[in-house]
Amino acid sequence: MVKLTINGQEVEAGRDSSILDAAKSVGIIIPTLCHLKGLEPYGGCRMCLVEIERVSRLQTACTTKVNEGMAVFTETEQINKARRAMLEFLLINHPLDCPVCDKAGECLLQDYAARFGGSEGRFAEGKRTHPENVNDPFIVRNMQRCILCARCTRMCGEAQGAYAIAVTGRGAHSFVEPFSGDKYNCEYCGNCLTVCPVGAIMSRLHRHSYRPWYVEKEVETVCGFCGVGCTTHLQMRAATIIRTLPKLGTGVNKGLLCVRGRFGYDYVESEGRLKTPMIRVNGVLEPASWEKALAYITTHLKDIKLKHTSKAIGALASGMCSNEDNYMLQKLIRFVIGSNNIDSTARLYYAPAKAYIEKIFGAAATANAISDIEKSDGIFVAGGDPTAINPVLGVQIRAAWRRGAKVVVSGQPGGLGNFINYDLNSVPRHEETVLNTIVIGLAEMKGYSGKNSYIETKIKALRVPCEPELRATGVLLENMEEAVDDLSGLKNPVVVIGPALLQSGIPSKNLFLVAAIAYLIDARVYLLSRKANYRGLIDMGCVPESIPGGLPVRPGQLRLKNGVAMSVPSEKGMNLFEMIEGACNGSLKALYVMGENPIFNLPDREKTEKAMSSLDLLVVQDIFMTETARHAHVVLPAAAWSEKDGTMTNLGGRIQFLRKGSDVPTGRSEWRVIAEIARALGMSETYADSKEVWEEMTQVSVLHSASEYEDIKKGGLMWPYGSVQFQGGAEDFGVEGLEILPAVHHHSSQCSTEPCKLSLLPERSLFHSGSTTRKSKAILSVSPEPYLAINPIEAGRLGLRNDDTVRVKTAKGSAVVTVKIVIDCPEGTVMLSNTFEKVNFNALTGYSVDPVLGCMVLTDNEVNIEKL
Amino acid sequence: MDNTIGAAGGAATGVAATDMAAGDKSRRLKDKIKVLKKLYPHTRSVLLPALYAAQELYGWLGEDALEAVSRLTGVPSAEVKGVVTFYSLYKTRPMGRNVIYLCTNVACFIMGANTLEEFLEKTYGLSHGETTADGRFSLVIMECIGACDKAPAMLVNDDCHFNLTIDNIKAILDNYK
Amino acid sequence: MKNVILRNIENPSSHRIEEYIKAGGYFAIEHALNEMTPRDIIDDIKKSGLRGRGGAGFLTGTKWQFASLDPKFPKYIVCNADEGEPGTFKDRVILERNPHQLIEGMVIAAYALQSVRGYIYVRAEYPQAEKILNEAIKEAYEKGFLGNDIMSKHFRFHLSVHRGAGAYICGEETALINSLEGRRGEPRIKPPFPVNAGAWAKPTIVNNVETFANIPYIIETSPKAYSFLGTKDSPGTKLFCVSGAVNNPGVYELAFGTPLREIIYDHCGGIRGGRALKGVIPGGLSTSILTPDKIDCPMDFASLAKHGSMLGSGAIIVLDDTMCIVKIYERAMRFFEHESCGKCTPCREGTGWMRTILGRIEDGMADMEDLATLEDVALNVAGKTFCPLGDGAAHVLLSAMKHYRGEFEYHVKYKKCEVTDPSHRWGHLSMGELD
Ligand SMILES: Cc1cc2nc3c(=O)[nH]c(=O)nc-3n(C[C@H](O)[C@H](O)[C@H](O)COP(=O)(O)O)c2cc1C
Ligand code: SF4
Numbered sequence A: 001m002v003k004l005t006i007n008g009q010e011v012e013a014g015r016d017s018s019i020l021d022a023a024k025s026v027g028i029i030i031p032t033l034c035h036l037k038g039l040e041p042y043g044g045c046r047m048c049l050v051e052i053e054r055v056s057r058l059q060t061a062c063t064t065k066v067n068e069g070m071a072v073f074t075e076t077e078q079i080n081k082a083r084r085a086m087l088e089f090l091l092i093n094h095p096l097d098c099p100v101c102d103k104a105g106e107c108l109l110q111d112y113a114a115r116f117g118g119s120e121g122r123f124a125e126g127k128r129t130h131p132e133n134v135n136d137p138f139i140v141r142n143m144q145r146c147i148l149c150a151r152c153t154r155m156c157g158e159a160q161g162a163y164a165i166a167v168t169g170r171g172a173h174s175f176v177e178p179f180s181g182d183k184y185n186c187e188y189c190g191n192c193l194t195v196c197p198v199g200a201i202m203s204r205l206h207r208h209s210y211r212p213w214y215v216e217k218e219v220e221t222v223c224g225f226c227g228v229g230c231t232t233h234l235q236m237r238a239a240t241i242i243r244t245l246p247k248l249g250t251g252v253n254k255g256l257l258c259v260r261g262r263f264g265y266d267y268v269e270s271e272g273r274l275k276t277p278m279i280r281v282n283g284v285l286e287p288a289s290w291e292k293a294l295a296y297i298t299t300h301l302k303d304i305k306l307k308h309t310s311k312a313i314g315a316l317a318s319g320m321c322s323n324e325d326n327y328m329l330q331k332l333i334r335f336v337i338g339s340n341n342i343d344s345t346a347r348l349y350y351a352p353a354k355a356y357i358e359k360i361f362g363a364a365a366t367a368n369a370i371s372d373i374e375k376s377d378g379i380f381v382a383g384g385d386p387t388a389i390n391p392v393l394g395v396q397i398r399a400a401w402r403r404g405a406k407v408v409v410s411g412q413p414g415g416l417g418n419f420i421n422y423d424l425n426s427v428p429r430h431e432e433t434v435l436n437t438i439v440i441g442l443a444e445m446k447g448y449s450g451k452n453s454y455i456e457t458k459i460k461a462l463r464v465p466c467e468p469e470l471r472a473t474g475v476l477l478e479n480m481e482e483a484v485d486d487l488s489g490l491k492n493p494v495v496v497i498g499p500a501l502l503q504s505g506i507p508s509k510n511l512f513l514v515a516a517i518a519y520l521i522d523a524r525v526y527l528l529s530r531k532a533n534y535r536g537l538i539d540m541g542c543v544p545e546s547i548p549g550g551l552p553v554r555p556g557q558l559r560l561k562n563g564v565a566m567s568v569p570s571e572k573g574m575n576l577f578e579m580i581e582g583a584c585n586g587s588l589k590a591l592y593v594m595g596e597n598p599i600f601n602l603p604d605r606e607k608t609e610k611a612m613s614s615l616d617l618l619v620v621q622d623i624f625m626t627e628t629a630r631h632a633h634v635v636l637p638a639a640a641w642s643e644k645d646g647t648m649t650n651l652g653g654r655i656q657f658l659r660k661g662s663d664v665p666t667g668r669s670e671w672r673v674i675a676e677i678a679r680a681l682g683m684s685e686t687y688a689d690s691k692e693v694w695e696e697m698t699q700v701s702v703l704h705s706a707s708e709y710e711d712i713k714k715g716g717l718m719w720p721y722g723s724v725q726f727q728g729g730a731e732d733f734g735v736e737g738l739e740i741l742p743a744v745h746h747h748s749s750q751c752s753t754e755p756c757k758l759s760l761l762p763e764r765s766l767f768h769s770g771s772t773t774r775k776s777k778a779i780l781s782v783s784p785e786p787y788l789a790i791n792p793i794e795a796g797r798l799g800l801r802n803d804d805t806v807r808v809k810t811a812k813g814s815a816v817v818t819v820k821i822v823i824d825c826p827e828g829t830v831m832l833s834n835t836f837e838k839v840n841f842n843a844l845t846g847y848s849v850d851p852v853l854g855c856m857v858l859t860d861n862e863v864n865i866e867k868l
Numbered sequence B: 001m002d003n004t005i006g007a008a009g010g011a012a013t014g015v016a017a018t019d020m021a022a023g024d025k026s027r028r029l030k031d032k033i034k035v036l037k038k039l040y041p042h043t044r045s046v047l048l049p050a051l052y053a054a055q056e057l058y059g060w061l062g063e064d065a066l067e068a069v070s071r072l073t074g075v076p077s078a079e080v081k082g083v084v085t086f087y088s089l090y091k092t093r094p095m096g097r098n099v100i101y102l103c104t105n106v107a108c109f110i111m112g113a114n115t116l117e118e119f120l121e122k123t124y125g126l127s128h129g130e131t132t133a134d135g136r137f138s139l140v141i142m143e144c145i146g147a148c149d150k151a152p153a154m155l156v157n158d159d160c161h162f163n164l165t166i167d168n169i170k171a172i173l174d175n176y177k
Numbered sequence C: 001m002k003n004v005i006l007r008n009i010e011n012p013s014s015h016r017i018e019e020y021i022k023a024g025g026y027f028a029i030e031h032a033l034n035e036m037t038p039r040d041i042i043d044d045i046k047k048s049g050l051r052g053r054g055g056a057g058f059l060t061g062t063k064w065q066f067a068s069l070d071p072k073f074p075k076y077i078v079c080n081a082d083e084g085e086p087g088t089f090k091d092r093v094i095l096e097r098n099p100h101q102l103i104e105g106m107v108i109a110a111y112a113l114q115s116v117r118g119y120i121y122v123r124a125e126y127p128q129a130e131k132i133l134n135e136a137i138k139e140a141y142e143k144g145f146l147g148n149d150i151m152s153k154h155f156r157f158h159l160s161v162h163r164g165a166g167a168y169i170c171g172e173e174t175a176l177i178n179s180l181e182g183r184r185g186e187p188r189i190k191p192p193f194p195v196n197a198g199a200w201a202k203p204t205i206v207n208n209v210e211t212f213a214n215i216p217y218i219i220e221t222s223p224k225a226y227s228f229l230g231t232k233d234s235p236g237t238k239l240f241c242v243s244g245a246v247n248n249p250g251v252y253e254l255a256f257g258t259p260l261r262e263i264i265y266d267h268c269g270g271i272r273g274g275r276a277l278k279g280v281i282p283g284g285l286s287t288s289i290l291t292p293d294k295i296d297c298p299m300d301f302a303s304l305a306k307h308g309s310m311l312g313s314g315a316i317i318v319l320d321d322t323m324c325i326v327k328i329y330e331r332a333m334r335f336f337e338h339e340s341c342g343k344c345t346p347c348r349e350g351t352g353w354m355r356t357i358l359g360r361i362e363d364g365m366a367d368m369e370d371l372a373t374l375e376d377v378a379l380n381v382a383g384k385t386f387c388p389l390g391d392g393a394a395h396v397l398l399s400a401m402k403h404y405r406g407e408f409e410y411h412v413k414y415k416k417c418e419v420t421d422p423s424h425r426w427g428h429l430s431m432g433e434l435d
């Protein structure tokens, strides 16, 4: 600590702190334009000049470090003149078009000019001009207004790692632009526009429609688009979201957002929102009152339970809904109706992966703070591009790399491309050999700790790949060896697992191998989660095998504080796949689907469709008339993300508060509707608000029993939520095909003679996350059309070029789509996203269920591509 | 400006840049950059020399050349653009076969450089940054080129010419076809 | 007068290694490697009192010592051959006529700092110099003065040329380092200084061409012999480059402290056409102008500072009484505007503004209020910029406005120039010849 004085006031500050920070700590505010906490000091704008005793020149407070005994003055005549001068300089070329500038009212230059500026300008020459650029889907650039503080370019590079924009030109001719000079063609995180202090980079979404004083209300909430759980602020005017805004330095995202979170929220106000309940009458869905709709549901549920027992009733929970919604659905099915048939699409990958990892390592293994990733010194990524699936988590990996962390990627690097040390991207189907080699290498380097004999025995049983097998992977052996060297030296390692890991090859083998890597280097594990609340819904008991809090289903009584007892049903529940099967074969008669669209989101659409239409009662509660809702007997309108109060649990286990910006237009959010149905079926409890739901849940769940609601409100609650945790783990677990390796496969030689078989894989795009983003006009403006991503080499073989139209045909179906050549797409595969109504990836493929993990394995995805 | 001129003319180095297939250019650029990388401890540092190499191969630094440099050096393309536009002597647009770099800074200015500027304008229709219709000359007005004792001075391609007057400049330029 | 830098300059092949060796070159390396420790060398350079020739006159020995005390390795040796200060052409002479002396100086520096890698940052405007330098480096490698085992002393040093691309600001050492690293040539925040965190964040010394060229002489003679030349505050000789209105412009190697009068009237043969002296810019365009009454000022760091200017790069631009101050400073300001990197507000916006006002004064379109604005704008830039470029631009204008106030006012009042009539053409040409 050093002592200094600022304006005569004594200040103590850390040795490394700047004058600016020291002044701030005692409430002395020095005006700044280019400075931004979290970015490297820049010293360009010269707004923060201060006087230091015995130093002849004025110094910038943002770049000057404090010194013992320093005497600093921030409000002298000389400084006032300097500030006035800097503002005059900035204004000579800045258009005085504040009345038509969207930034007016929250423009730093405007504020400072009013506070420190002169009263008249002396500039008599012509201003620099630069045409406004409105060609971009999201961003309006008005470079006449730019004051060259370089906050945006530093944000884009230093913080986001996108490096999409740069200051070009020199001197007075400098300005900020992307490479093309026109469209950004970037990740569209929009972080540049949060930091622009003037109106030079603005959002196109509210061009000429936004004024800061239009904001009637601002609420802090979490983004609902993915499992990261970024903190964001909804600025509301009446029931409309004017914009979403991160706050620098707050939340797991520390002020960053991705394209979905920043621009994609407008689906909430889409025309297609459901407005009333509907009941199928004579085969047609017709509007109905809430009373009628709920009466219909309760009578039919009672009937079915009577006729077929509670076993015939099930529900699908939602990763888009809050913990309270999911808890209530679980309560209805499990405690009120008495069936363990509850599951969700987390079954496809997230839930089985989480269960498997926790079986090996214990419940704490997957609960890790996302913001810790950037402090790690090495990250192993397998199974998907984090920058597309969980963008802000991906950005933290980039940040770690920039600080010197080693990044090793097995699989498609995608947006991590420029931030990796070892790219172990193997040819398709040989990832296993690469992982196997790494595990063996690490075991040799690190030896065995003896902590977990199950996993060690299995590692020892692995077969060492031979030379041709290694060659077939397409990854250089030295590369793998060097990666092993680096991985084995890590002090604070992280392993990131994505969905693609379970998609090809043998899921349990792949997951075991990555778990073995995590075990050997003692890493923290993060499971990517496309949906915002997959982890939460599992914790809420929305899986057939465990009750809220994660304890396995054991028949018996659970006693609540008020003396009410709830009994856990004894019958084994059906999971997602079994429910589909059950609906087809008649063992499942009723399904309550909340915020989920299985027909669109599960492969083998034909089968799912058949299942849904075989039910005696299908209730769909959603915000849109989805593919599944069209088959329902009753459709209930739901609350969108911005209309919900409650909590969500992010992929690292952090519980955060979801706050509503406006009320749900139809008056009832999911849990309230479900609670009404439950009461009609005999539940005695009533709830005034979501807090009471939460409090009841904490009595059921051991995991949440010590959590304080007020703490969540304050800014999130980290696992283990105040309670001492049952560790679990170190159980034996299964691995299929432990000793086998994929057969050496001569892909390219085969292709020259016969037409090659390509596998169709899902593309997990940064821009889309399924059924919501396809309703966002903003997102559609940048990614409007489905396309088939194909590797240039495959494209060459097939004679395809960008924008060709092709028919993609599999055993399950066919679709017509345009071609986009993507270098990142692996050889031997083509990718299609599952986003657009007209081209449904899942209608083209089938699935089977992995016998060990119980996750989904894609089948029938060999495609023929025919140029039209 | 006629865009075909500079591209066809190539740089002063005389490589008929457009005769080379795009793939060929990028392969040769890759080889050159490989050599350059040995000179620096970090790849990023090859950027300035790599841009010169690209300029030689492509004739000038258009989008394709900059993208090739970006790909081969790993420097994001927006940053490459930021760098190339900071410096005033990269050819960011097509240029004539011969480039006249005329110094007009104070020492040359007081010795009459502005008269030479007018002369070039009158005789060849050349002003700063422009190229003659036949693609023979481009003019770049320079700050000090370090020949103040023999002012006014100019560079034509890589050759220095000193003590210029209206009488001798024409004869000098006649040597450049 | 003793020639330190330009010895052997009469020899037309002075740039060839054989000629350099014949004249006693590369003896200093041998001496240094055989008989001196790195520390001895730094001590000698400190004792010699050698001051940097790039403009600021920083003590070279002290700079080297700072870098050598930093525990980080590798260390880098960078030669600043970006010579961009208008009026300066001294480094070019060394690069083209005596490149080996520079190389020798850099190798000695490398040995003193235990550095294995050096770069010479040559401006793009010097293609000839770059060619000759590359040739010289090749020769030095062949003769074993560069490479993996220099003079079989297990000492390794590699050197190569890095070409700039037309940016004056890259002469500023931190901007130069950015440019060397493949970035925009914007200056960096100091501290950290290059001696601690320069190129690739490693200790780096950046020295001017002329500074390095002095090293062999100091090593082969002695610090004492060196400080015997010049003045106490500014030991050694200096390359003065004289241009403008003199009869014999050129580069002159003279002892520090030589009076300006002697340089102009004795060495350069006096003012062209026997005209009267109007003023002298003594150290390159970024130094303040001296009026004729300061003609007896000794040319060394301290004396020039005393006279309100700076030695800078030693580029003397002589103005005679036919020349218009307003026009010259308008041209000068155009230079600063063109070369401003754009990072900081006052320089980016202020230089252009000052240039436009100067243009209006020159064109007879300004009033007294503009003159006041001009002065105030210059004051608003001065002392507030990120690096010395913008600062210098403002200061030189302020000094011109102070010393030649009358001329500025005449322009404003009478809408024409006091010294040149409107039909007057600058230089030795007239527009008549054009038609
Ligand atoms: C705007 C500006 C331009 C400069 N240009 C040059 C230059 O062209 N050559 C040079 O040697 N030093 C130049 N310098 C000085 C360098 O920053 C640095 O001080 C010098 O290279 C150090 O070498 P020395 O200690 O040998 O003088 C410049 C400084 C500034 C602020
Ligand atoms: S004074 Fe400022 S704008 Fe000018 S060159 Fe220096 S840093 Fe750049």
Ligand code: FES
Binding pocket: A031, A032, A033, A034, A035, A042, A043, A044, A045, A046, A047, A048, A049, A060, A061, A062, A063
């Ligand atoms: S905030 Fe310090 S210079 Fe901009």
